[in-house]
Structures are given as structure tokens and as C-alpha cells.
Amino acid sequence: MRDQLSNPENGVSSDPMHSAQQNMRKVLPKRFYKEVSTGERDGRFHVLLDGRAAKTPGQNPLALATGSAADLIAAEFEAQSEDIDPSTMPCYRLANTGIDGVAVDMQAVLEDVLRFCGTDLLFYRADGPEGLVANQRTHWDPVIDWAEELAGARFILAEGIIHAAQPRAAIAGMGVHLKTIDDPIELAALHSMTTLTGSALLAIAVWKGRITAGDAWTAAHVDEDWNIAQWGQDAEAADRRDKRWSEMSAAERLAKSLSRQA
Incomplete structure (x- = not known):
């Protein structure tokens, strides 16, 4: 067996x-x-x-x-x-x-997280309606401000889906912190949180203890929750989201159990 x-x-x-x-x-x-x-x-x-x-x-x-x-x-x-x-x-x-x-190639996984830093969910803002714009500011701006302080550089925000190239200094600044991870399981947990939220900044903020997984989950679903409030949610989508939350919660718990972050 x-x-x-x-x-x-x-x-x-x-x-x-x-x-x-x-x-x-x-x-x-x-x-x-x-x-x-x-x-x-x-x-x-x-x-x-x-x-x-x-x-x-x-x-x-x-x-x-x-x-x-x-x-x-x-x-x-x-x-x-x-x-x-x-x-x-x-x-x-x-x-x-x-x-x-x-563990076979930690560098490849690290670079994948850094790629998310270059196209992070939090960089791309709606131009309306005002309620959605306000919700994005409320949940995203504090994380952006914290990440800029962590990286020692500014990020560039954009409206809509037009790509905004991020300064190399900002990406490199985040990379300095990611390179401190020497445990492949801890990196797997961080990568999982990144892909589940679509945001390396949210995942890193959870890993660093700046926010909780619940905070990050709410921030990652600002747009989706706005649409749900307008049009409702079907049961299948809700079930998928619940299962993904289970993965997110586990990733936070495992990362915290391994991390040396203060």
C-alpha cells in the first residue's frame, strides 16, 4: 500500500x-x-x-x-x-x-514569482465605476505603498489592460527578499499564494506577515466581488473559489510554519 x-x-x-x-x-x-x-x-x-x-x-x-x-x-x-x-x-x-x-530548480520558481511582480494584479486599475475604483484603492494601495518601501523603488500603475513596464530597480528590490528563501517547501507555498491571487505583492505581504491570507484573498477578489454584487454568483463558481481558498489558507499556514520572517 x-x-x-x-x-x-x-x-x-x-x-x-x-x-x-x-x-x-x-x-x-x-x-x-x-x-x-x-x-x-x-x-x-x-x-x-x-x-x-x-x-x-x-x-x-x-x-x-x-x-x-x-x-x-x-x-x-x-x-x-x-x-x-x-x-x-x-x-x-x-x-x-x-x-x-x-527543489530541482528553485531559481526557475523564484523567477516565475518575479515575473508576477512585473505584471502584478495590483498595478492595473479600473477607470470606473467609482465604487470599484474606490475599492481597489482601499485594498490595493496600502500593499503597493508597503511593497515600494520594501523594494526601495516605485511601481507604475496603469488604467485598463495596457501593459505598464515596471522599473528594473523595483523588481530587483523584491528579488533581494525572495532570494533569502532557501527552503523549497516555503518557496512552493509562496508560489502557490502568488498564482492563486494573481499577485506576487499580495503573496509576499502574507509571507512577510504584513497582511493575512484572508486580507490578500479579499484584495485579490475586489473586481470579482464587485461583479457579484451587481449580478450575483453561480454555485459552481462559488465552489471553485472555496476550494482555492482552502489552498490559499494552507499555503499561508505552511509558509508561516517554515518562515524566519519577523
Whole structure:
């Protein structure tokens, strides 16, 4: 049964994030363990299933830098019933992505986050109606102001969808902080928050403890929530958003459990 949980699927992807996620798309294995615990070995923290260290789908040790991160994943294993359903284990999946994918090429993932800094959601403002414009200012401007202070440079805002090239100094300034991440799982969590919100600035603000994941989620959905207020929301869209929020919340918890940010 452990092979069902651990063996990677066939196929190779040049994208380290996608490659790791592909390994987790499997027929659900049965729960093969009774007890879940954690243990430290050689300075790393492991999730133990009946006393045996769990592995990733890529057959790498599921080893984490902190006990609190291991506890998050252990709790997800403990919550499984007859089957092990990775879709209900977002911290576990992020850890697998970090270990099996991001660790292979951390620079590529870092550069992807930096690309979001160049085309960030928060840079592109509506020219109306005034209520939407005001909501964007309320939720976005404080993050922009903070990010400019962090980067030591100004960002350029634009109305509509016309591309606004950002100053190299601003992108480089954000890169200085991102390069302090040496844990691939932490970087996987930050990347996940970036793609879920469409904003590296929001993700970095959560990672740095400036705002909460809930604050970032509200900011990322200002436009969508304005449209919902005018036209309503269908149940399928609401369900997709709820599932994405679960991923966002898990990414924040895992990042905070690993981060050295003050």
C-alpha cells in the first residue's frame, strides 16, 4: 500500500511545479496506517506512519525544516478515513511539490514569482465605476505603498489592460527578499499564494506577515466581488473559489510554519 502513495507516475515535465503535482494524480489508496506521529532525525522533522517515515510521491523523504510544519502534515494524515485523498491534504501536497519539484530548480520558481511582480494584479486599475475604483484603492494601495518601501523603488500603475513596464530597480528590490528563501517547501507555498491571487505583492505581504491570507484573498477578489454584487454568483463558481481558498489558507499556514520572517 505504501507504494500506491509513494510511486511516481510515468512521464517527465520540464516544469518542476507541474512535475511534482502530476505525481500526485493517482487512484486513491486505502489508509494503511493506524498511528500518525512526528519525529526528528538529523535536524529534519518527519511524518511517521506507524513509526515509519513517510515519503513523497517521488520517493524522497518527507522531511521538513520545523516541527510545526511536520505537525500540519501529520494532522492531515490523521484526518484521513478509509482512503487517503490528497485533495483534502493541501499542506502535504505543497510539501511534495516543494521536495519533488521546486527543489530541482528553485531559481526557475523564484523567477516565475518575479515575473508576477512585473505584471502584478495590483498595478492595473479600473477607470470606473467609482465604487470599484474606490475599492481597489482601499485594498490595493496600502500593499503597493508597503511593497515600494520594501523594494526601495516605485511601481507604475496603469488604467485598463495596457501593459505598464515596471522599473528594473523595483523588481530587483523584491528579488533581494525572495532570494533569502532557501527552503523549497516555503518557496512552493509562496508560489502557490502568488498564482492563486494573481499577485506576487499580495503573496509576499502574507509571507512577510504584513497582511493575512484572508486580507490578500479579499484584495485579490475586489473586481470579482464587485461583479457579484451587481449580478450575483453561480454555485459552481462559488465552489471553485472555496476550494482555492482552502489552498490559499494552507499555503499561508505552511509558509508561516517554515518562515524566519519577523
